[in-house]
Amino acid sequence: MCEGSKALLPGGPVDWPAPSWVRTWSTRRGLDLGLQGATAPEQVNQHRQTLARTLQIQPWWLTQVHGVGVKTDQKEMEEGADASVTRRTGVGCIVLTADCLPVLFCHEREPVVGAAHAGWRGLAAGVLENTLQAMAVNPEGILVWLGPAIGPQAFEVGSEVRAHFLDAQPESGEAFRSGQGGRWWADLHALARLRLARLGVTRIYGGGHCTVQENEAFYSYRREGLRAGRMGHVIWMAEP
Template sequence: MTNTDGLLIPEWDDLPDGIHAVTTTRLGGFSEAPYSSFNLAHHVGDDLPSVKRNRARLADLLELPAVPQWLSQVHGIQVMRFLEPEVATLQADASYTNKPGVPLAIMTADCLPVLIASKDGEELGAAHAGWRGLCDGVIEALTGHFRARPDELTVWLGPAIGPEAFEVGAEVRTAFMAVDPKAELCFVEQSNGKYLADIYGLVRQRLTRLGISSVSGGEYCTVTDKEHFFSYRRDGKTGRMATLIWR
């Protein structure tokens, strides 16, 4: 599943040459419980020097060309365009670049990280797709920044809460069905009146509607795989993984 450094390297169909992508796991860092050990988020209550060491280790492991474009994520659909390396942390839930040497980054601990690349390798995007952002259109907002046509895009779905663990209220199902009635297929009713939601299935539906057919990933569950992944749903106070893409 992971390489010797505890990193998850995507098995991604149609990924063009020269594009690098990775998701971190919770392994191999310096943070102590409950953030043990490779937490990359400043905002979760972890010891900040430990987070700094973890981010420095990430840059060294990946030989990043610049500091990652960290976002202050708010479960919205705002997209930041990065046309050169920046140092500020900006409020948004997706990012786009058409420049080399600009690493895009998304942090998650159950929400779905979505990476997008044009098949010619010229354009890249990353989105934080919790259910609210996904329902409201964060994927549509991000792909709207690409010059490439939908059939010229390829997508990888990173580790997220799996369909056997993501219990939601009826209002979540209703919200998705208001956008696309076919979303009903991604919800399984439970005896308590709630539903199990398949976030991987929901994002694949959105991508299909956009005309994007090259989609890889979507086989992990952050909740059930405690060894490798942080999970807010499982643990409450916990760290965050990072999913990055750059060229």
């Protein structure tokens, strides 16, 4: 990637000890990559072309449906997917977010990377589990980065959401704080860490940034509503 072109992309590489052949980029407010918000589709497509050209990648743009489907080198998932996994160099696994949790995956030795879009529905239903299954590698060698998402001070949910997690993993209760009127404050980052730890993944980085509260840096659907843009979080493998 040309050093001078980095100024075209708000954001930067993520901070984690990934292997030298793994590349990442997490965009910030100012480069709307989503077709759902207030930015005109023509401008969004220009932003997407800028991202692909600057990073020199073939990006996989998913139709995200808050589900658990995983696009792979062998599986297209035309009906929609919320994660992707590849073993091909130059292919960018990318997810778009505006409060949901972006999760990037790589392995310390194996040539495989992935990205997952984890809102509470996908997280509870197993999108992280499906992504790891598609990677088909020893979980002890996997590194994970958790990106910016709605934080525990801003993510108020009903008791039914908490029940979804508790039914699958009782220790998930530690990621919820009691609110008023039977409501709960949920910590998406903590819920993801618990899910990953149960799968044998313990090398987890990132987390801590709240898209709702850090309004100058991130888009937020909860704060901005239907006008909210989308950030992109991409991982790929460079040519050796």
